[in-house]
Amino acid sequence: MAEKDTISMQLVREALLQTCAPGAPSLAMLSRVGIDPAQLHEASARVPASAYAELWRLLARRCHDEFFCMDPRGLRTGSLAFLCRSSMTQPTLGAAIESALAFLGLMLEHLQPVLVRQQSLAEIVIGEPQEAPRRPFTYFTFWMIVHGVACWLAGRRIPILAIELRCDEPPFCDDYRVMFSENLQFGRPRTRMIFAADCLDLPLKxxxxxxxxxxxxxxxxxxxxxxxxxxxxxxxxxxxxxxxxGEWPETEGQAQQLCISASTLRRRLAEEGQTYQGLKDSVRKELAIAWLAEDQVSFAEIADRLGFADSSSFYKAFRKWYGCNPGHYRTLIGQDQPERQTSHPD
Incomplete structure (x- = not known):
């Protein structure tokens, strides 16, 4: 499990891969930002997120590229500032995301993103050349920029229902799941992020x-x-x-497993803005989304796995969670790679 406010050393190595020659130059760069070079090849090593952020800034200045030199054109220094400045003038988050994606599409050569709204679901789909997919780090760096800016514009986290990627799953994914979503699907026909469309109507201030x-x-x-x-x-x-x-413990049972009192459990979750019931509902949502991606799992089986009395109860809960029925979501994620155009609500 990823530790709070730290980043895996494996992501440090990914950041250095195309931006800094191996050997003395990369070791000096790490020392400059307070990362121990001796730990560079330790798989379990972690570094402070602040040090990783400083490394990002240093590499961006050194290469004049805020995208780690992972695209032929790249993002020249100042791109993030321009993206934010132009997007925040839009009236809604949806318009801001479209503005940001249009800018990124102009700047980058291999990643051409588009926002698609399909009833109650929205997706950002990355168009790219029909050749070998990019490195996972490339896709996740792109999502970090887009999702991070969108969250800042909205003033809150935008929940991600799923991220699908063309690439194979890398040996390290825990940091990506912490940053984005537990529901990461690899080896898919296209790379896209799926979230609730009602977020697009949030006003910007x-x-x-x-x-x-x-x-x-x-x-x-x-x-x-x-x-x-x-x-x-x-x-x-x-x-x-x-x-x-069906075997999930009640509050008292969960507290006992953690060797704390039920009142302490409630207090500590409240400090994080959470409740135990809310966490159970959150896991049900995550599992429902994951199982809907598996065509062989029926709606009745999903309902049973999640502890619902029947499929009808599951349907009602899913519509309450996401504003659409599970059949619509399964259809969306089961689509191949059709030609798409940016769409807007009526």
Whole structure:
């Protein structure tokens, strides 16, 4: 499990791969930002998120590219600032995302993103050349920029229902699941992020002063503030995923497993803005989304796995969670790679 406010050393190695020659140059770069070079090849080593953010800034200045030299054109220094400044003038989050994606599409050669709205679901689909997929780190860096800016514009985390990627699953994924979603699907026909479309209607009210503070703290604030926290809530959710929903303990039983009192459990979750019932509902949502991606699992079986009395109860709950029925979601994620055009609500 990822530790709070730290980043895997494996992501440090990914950042250095195309931006800094191996050997003395990369070791000097690490020492400059306070990362122990001796740990560079330790698979379990972790570094402070603040040090990783400083490394990002240093590499961006060194290469004049805020995208780790992972695209032939790249993102020249100042791209993030321009993206934020132009997007925050839009009236809604949906318009801001479209503006940001249009800018990224102009700047990057191999990644051409588009926002698609399909009833109650929205997706950002990355168009790219029909050749070998990019490195996982390339896709996740792109999602970190887009999702991080969207969360800042909205003033809150935008929940991600799923991320699908063309590439194979890398040997390290825990940090990506903490930052984005437990529901990561690899080896898919296209790369896309799926979230609830109602987020697109959120109004924007960011000020120039807030922008200045955001850019002064970037990208460290993106790495930490808007990710799922590696906290007590995350530990509890991980334990719930290991059990059938019918065997989930009540509050007292969960507290006993953690060797704390029920009142302490409630207090600590409240400090994180959570409740135990809310965590159980959250895991049900995650599992429902994951199982809907498996065509061979019927709606009745999903309902039973999640502890619902019948399929009808599951349908009602899913519509309450996401504003659409599970059949619509399964159809969306089961589509191959048709030609798409950006669409807007009527």
């Amino acid at each position: 960011r000020t120039p002063e807030e922008l200045q503070r955001f850019l002064a703290e970037a990208p460290g604030n993106i790495l930490v503030k808007y990710r799922d926290p590696a906290s007590l809530a995350r530990r509890i959710k991980a334990s719930l995923r290991q059990l059938p929903a």
